[in-house]
Amino acid sequence: MDLYYIQGILMLAGINLMSVLGLSLLTGFTGMFSFGHAGFMAIGGYTSAMMTVNYGWPFIPALLMGALTAALMSALIGKLTLNLKGDYFCIATLGFGEAIRLVLDNVQYFGGARGWPGIPNYTNFTNVLIINIIAIIILANIIRSRQGRNMIAVREEELASQIVGINVFKYKLISLMISAAYAGIAGGLMAHYMTFLQPKMFSLVKSTELTIIVIFGGLGSISGSVLGALVLTSLPEILRSFSNWRLVIYGLSVIVIMISRPEGLMGGYELTPSSMKKLFTRMRSKKGNLPKSMEGGDTL
């Protein structure tokens, strides 16, 4: 395989991973489903592109600006909709995502439905990798902090956590804002990777794709999200040689995994250095238990 092509796929996986990480916090750790994350990506993408193209900002501040705008927008939406429970919130986000896309279709300043070409090509393999690593570290720390535990409490039992004094609304809002900021950065990366933005890129299909990745990787697991983003972004590309059947195979493999492992690939487990160590010691002790079947196993 050609390195240039593989790097392209990995960059795309990294960009998807950014918004999946955000969504993972919201869906996996706070227990709220969103079908409007492509909308936050669009806000982040258009804002950061506006900063670099029209105002000549450097890349990183522009990305952060995109993240900030997406987060503020989500705060606005969150204030109005977070009191809705379960499915109702989900529908509200769905409407929001579509509304953002339709607004962008009509704003001629951003090129409308015809799209916005000529955005500088700032995204490269190195900065996607670094941003992703930073994002993972930040997310892991958030989850292990008091705030993160409160979010998990909200996910597990909303009423009970309210009784023990957790401000449910506040933690939901924080979770939504962080997740929107992640999506905003992903949008910015996407804009400067494609060098072209079109509202069509942020349709409902994109939002669903992100939710599928989170569930596929396993709810409540960061390493699951990483694995999910890598597998599900590269799968359609790997299957390219199957031409017209590739999307069928893609769909089938998602179904098969979800049936055989409803909790997702990682399902609540994390792949951390300590858990890896445990895994290896277990494997080694297994080996030690079966010395007879292995020739020369006693030397180890």
Add this chain to the structure above:
Amino acid sequence: MYKKTLALLLVSLMILTMAFTGCSKPETETAAPAEEIIKVGWMGSLTGDQAVWGQCELDTVKMLFEEINAKGGVLGKQLEVIGYDTKGDPQEAVNVAKRLTGQDKVVAILGPNASGNAIPIAPVLEQAKVPDIATVATNPKVTVLDGKVKPYNFRVCFIDPYQGAVAAGYAIEVLGFKKAAILYDVADDYSQGLTQFFEEFFVSKGGTIVAKEAFKFGDVDFRPQLSKIKDAAPEVLFLPIFFKEAALIANQARELGITVPLMGGDGLPSEQLFTMAKDAVQGTYIVNHVDYDDPEVQDLKNRYKTKYNKELELNGYLVHDAVVVFVDALERAGVADSVKITEALETTNVKGVTGQITISKDTHNPEGKDAAIVKIEGDRYVFQQKYSAK
């Protein structure tokens, strides 16, 4: 126990990935006598709402390459097309472009048909130094951005401003209409572009737009907009949209008593139009890339029909010309080298089925290509005249 299944799953996934990546290896190895084969890429929609056109393009390219190979190929080598689906999605288009240039090492890419897919692949082409010849990508920004020509993007069709100007010019100067109404798709790039340019030229020629109404892709009821249009009493209704909505709009407009002729761009012509709204679209004027009755295109039409037993769609004619332009450039370049081919493409002057194609060095567009005005009569597109906007 869980950890074990997890490990197993991970390992099996990795093996699966390895196996698939391994799969694509033999493909390149079978093409090992690479000296004899020139690989050409194609991209377009094979799935999604424009799949009919994409499939027709790929079939046409395959047919033409078979014919060329049967005659001994080009420069003594065989041509091979590698076609990938973009789903009409810009992101997929970038992936495909990377795959074609990086993995498959093609010397040129034909397609895509959508402007939204042709624009984002430009940086990939520039990095790989591989030329692309777009088929029906009519957005001006496909080849020229901020006054600068993109070095590796070419096309064989006319552009939206020209198409809009032709439609507006023909309506005013030949048909003598002074009042026009527009009904366009607000969420579609092609529709927005064409609307803008039609409006500009129509007004600059002294006409007035009496009504400009919008709908959104997926709508099926257009009566509210059409009622407003009816009240404005236009002399012609311009529909810069695709055939499916146009057919529905035509039916509903006639129902509401709008009797004025309809007019449209290259999104309208399709066999489907007659199945859906044969009576309602009678007398419609269409700005097209090609005159279907032109004796010069009959041969291609028949060859396609005999091979695939389907009617050749509009995209087939344009991809035919893309192939003609590519083969001409390849012959003049003398070697299957993408940079040499790009240089040769800049001085293209060949005859295709849609007219004489003279690629301009400054815009990479075919210059002075006449549009064919056709009128629907019965279930045929009757050629009116070649018209070029001044």
